[in-house]
Ligand SMILES: Nc1ncnc2c1ncn2[C@@H]1O[C@H](COP(=O)(O)OP(=O)(O)O)[C@@H](O)[C@H]1O
């Protein structure tokens with residue numbers, strides 16, 4: 269029931285249309301039920317000239333014409349008028365229910381999208397993207413269908429049954445009762461059957477979802493598939509899932525065939541009962557030929573909607589599931605707390621005994637304390653998995669620290685408005701994402717109205733300007749799936765340009781120079797130093813050469829700070845930093861040697 273309350277709530281602004289559609293349905297039915305009455309009059313009173321039968325207001329109209337020919341013509345005209353009016357109401361019904369359902373689907377999609385934008389990063393990490401997409405598309409579509417067809421169909425079936433049954437009762441009570449004697453059986457049969465079929469529907473649905481996932485992963489991971497010659501395996505996987513779907517669909521089709529044939533049998537049986545019983549009482553003289561004809565018409569008008577109703581009722585199950593799935597998203601609390609501050613952010617940062625763990629994981633960060641003054645450069649170095657990215661995610665409030673405190677310019681981070689905080693940080697994330705848009709648009713994400721000159725100047729700082737200039741379309745080159753593919757290093761540099769477009773007091777470079785060569789690395793850092801004198805900069809790197817000029821260097825290992833100091837201090841200390849330094853120096857020396865040998869020096 270909760271689900272219908274939700275649908276009712278979402279119908280806001282559309283309720284009048286839905287009511288209109290239901291009313292149009294009712295009027296349409298009334299006019300279509302009048303048609304058999306016209307033929308009844310035509311048979312009994314015009315052709316057979318009997319006066320007993322059942323006089324109705326139709327017969328009054330028809331008999332008000334004097335000639336036989338005129339009466340017949342009047343019958344024909346009435347049938348035409350009723351048919352046209354019925355068609356008109358049918359049109360209104362379809363129009364209004366379509367408008368209401370399309371509007372509801374659109375509004376609901378907007379509402380979902382809006383809500384999803386405000387959910388925390390943590391939520392997005394937790395849920396499966398595919399599932400979320402499913403909720404925004406096919407689940408909403410299920411509700412749209414409910415409103416556009418099932419609700420009206422249900423209303424239609426109930427109304428047509430009530431209206432026609434009362435017409436039948438007014439014609440002949442006993443015959444009316446005989447005419448619906450099998451209806452409860454038919455209805456019950458449909459209901460029970462579709463309950464059974466639902467399970468098989470669900471299995472086929474899930475099977476289809478698995479097939480799509482296989483396809484999607486294969487296409488997304490096309491490079492890995494090719495590189496590891498995994499095509500054979502992928503084809504086998506696909507064939508397996510495809511076979512599975514075929515079998516599940518086959519079961520469903522078989523069940524459906526069984527259902528339609530049995531329910532057809534029941535429906536025709538009911539019609540046969542009406543014809544046989546009706547013929548019997550007509551011969552006995554209890555009803556007229558015209559009434560029999562009207563009953564037969566009515567019977568076929570109600571029997572099919574009743575059969576449909578059983579199906580619609582079970583489809584309702586699907587609708588309730590979809591509503592539940594949508595509500596799960598909409599009820600997720602958004603990333604917003606009241607009373608958050610928007611303090612001035614200049615870039616002095618203090619971590620004080622900060623600890624953090626992901627849900628169901630060991631503690632990833634333990635007892636992290638350090639202080640950065642405004643304008644300082646702080647480098648964090650450590651093995652992969654040591655927690656460097658996590659540390660920066662805490663600063664960006666993508667996750668909330670579970671222990672200790674982080675203060676920005678003396679204000680507790682958790683008290684600062686999320687958006688406000690993030691607007692003051694220019695971050696080049698490790699998992700860099702570029703939209704399938706132009707390079708210009710990708711750089712100007714945080715500043716949509718950025719001027720060409722500004723874009724070019726940050727691209728120059730990031731040492732990527734000349735690369736972009738070399739493209740045929742320059743800054744209007746489209747990147748990503750629809751356009752050119754940038755190399756890892758080029759992508760990183762576009763990412764850096766993007767982070768620089770707003771002059772933020774805090775900059776974060778998370779492994780952002782890993783894919784550029786040492787020379788470009790130095791060039792970029794030199795340019796940054798000049799421009800960002802007052803900017804607090806976090807540099808996360810593997811390369812000692814990248815971090816060695818930092819004001820302070822923190823060495824992170826398994827979530828702990830194990831060393832800290834300047835480059836000079838650290839290379840003279842026994843520990844991880846020294847090891848890094850020695851290995852990397854050695855490698856550089858080896859490379860130099862190799863190059864010398866090759867050039868024959
Ligand atoms: N979303 C997540 N959920 C659970 N564990 C995670 C998540 N992201 C990272 N981790 C774990 O946290 C640890 C630190 O990861 P990360 O901060 O990315 O390290 P680094 O950036 O130093 O390579 C790793 O052991 C990683 O497996």
Ligand SMILES: [Mg+2]
Pocket residue numbers: 656657658698778779
């Ligand atoms: Mg990382």
